[in-house]
Amino acid sequence: MKLATVWLTDFRNYEQLEINLDEGFTAVLGPNGAGKSNLLESLALLATLKSFRRAPTDSLVRKGADRAIVRATGIRDDREVLIELELAKGRTRAQVNRQPLKRTRDLLGALRVTVFGPDDLALVKEGPSVRREYIDDLIVALDPPADAVLSDLDRILKQRNALLRQMSGSGDEASLLTLDIWDDKLAAAGEHLTIRRENLLVDLMPLATESYRVLSNTEVDVVAFYNRSWDTEHMAEAVADSRANDQRRGTTSVGPHRDDIVVTVDGFDSRTECSQGEQRTLALALRLAGHRLLAERLGESPLLLLDDVLSELDPDRARALLNSLPPGQTVITSAQGLPPDTVPDQVLEHRGDRLEVVKMNDLD
């Protein structure tokens, strides 16, 4: 789906805003603090209902207002789609074509989005949980019902850990028998998710290599290793082996929640052996790879949102990025303008309190 018109009411710094988005490449320019990222955040919300800056809903509502509205029309398969969000303290409501959604999951699929922001360096530099989340988000974007696997696993871990703590090291017969059942559930869901993650990485890494090569103008290989927290043939054996240990510590030591994904660039561990510049390029390449995989599998390019990406890249890489943007609708923010040879289809510029259209595609 491509977004056509977006309306914001009392969203962050915007009291009222109406913009028409081009189907291609839109650049949003203006000084820092003008609200460029806020605009991108509202577009991402339309797809995921979550702030990509991890901001609580309260902070999305303009000061002094009690709710924010984000509305957008878009075109999908030649039909108009209307997405409406109402954000208020502790409550988010979403409607697609005036039909209220029962679950967040139901929104996935209406509009798909890939976001790359300054915080994405964490994808390479931080601990394993960020990379696990990156893979899991892609799994769900490709197959929304997989969301149930993730939430089940999360709940299994909570239940199993609660039981382990209640048993406090020993446990009566009933608790031990119950633990058997939770172990079965953990092993089944855990092994399933592990295999899905590994399969996804296999499909993803050639695309990451390709993106990295284009951005850096080099011939390096990007390879990912999925490090399981267990090494038996099936996870059930590992869960059984770790039971005594888990009982002593009151926590679950094997499973997808303890796995890591190590990404190497030409054999160097990206987390510890690459420069900051290489790490930034890799983080961007990983996002673009996910974006391209979604586009290939779903037959439709997600909306690509690049928040303040140019300031973090050297001029060559910035130019390489803009000249190799994947097809589809793209919105990019920049406080420093664009490289001279870039030709966006549309430029929106913050001037004072207003967001103005300063250039539309001349080809129309």
Added chain:
Amino acid sequence: MSAYAKPVEVLIDELGRLPGIGPKSAQRIAFHLLKADRVDAQRLADAVVELKEKVAFCETCFNVAEGDECTICGDPRREQHVLCVVEEPKDIAALEKTGAFNGRYHVLLGAINPLEGIGPEQIKMRELALRVAQDDITEVIICTNPNLEGETTAAFIANKILAPFEVKVTRLASGLPVGGDLEYADELTLGRALEGRQAL
């Protein structure tokens, strides 16, 4: 310091203990009752008292019952040897509406849920084992809710409780909304699920 007269405060406090009722709703209900006719308020009070005086759990299946035995356990036309295991008495009401089941029930009064401190000992699991041993049960249909806790409870019954017995164990067939409650499934879906139950 209390803002209201003591009886109002007490009522708000009591209502707030009920499931699904937060402080705001408790306050609203309390003031609604304050304004209501004396007769209406009395009728509600009587209904609560009568519930506790006259209705209890069936001694056999733990369904709600007036007296020691529920109407289903007391009905000689119901099949004696087939048991349907549910989490709550309200699930019986949902299954009865389908008319697809003519056996008897066993209500666990809960599901295995360590986060809430509920293990097999806290629900009517031991009683289920006793019934299967004593009543010549030939088939047990497990109709716990299609969510994680319900599935775990079902696995516990099938793998642990019923393992020593020669009894056919089936699980309500899929088609039910995952992550849901039996009581929200419509009659047709539930009836079909009963007919399509699968051996475990």
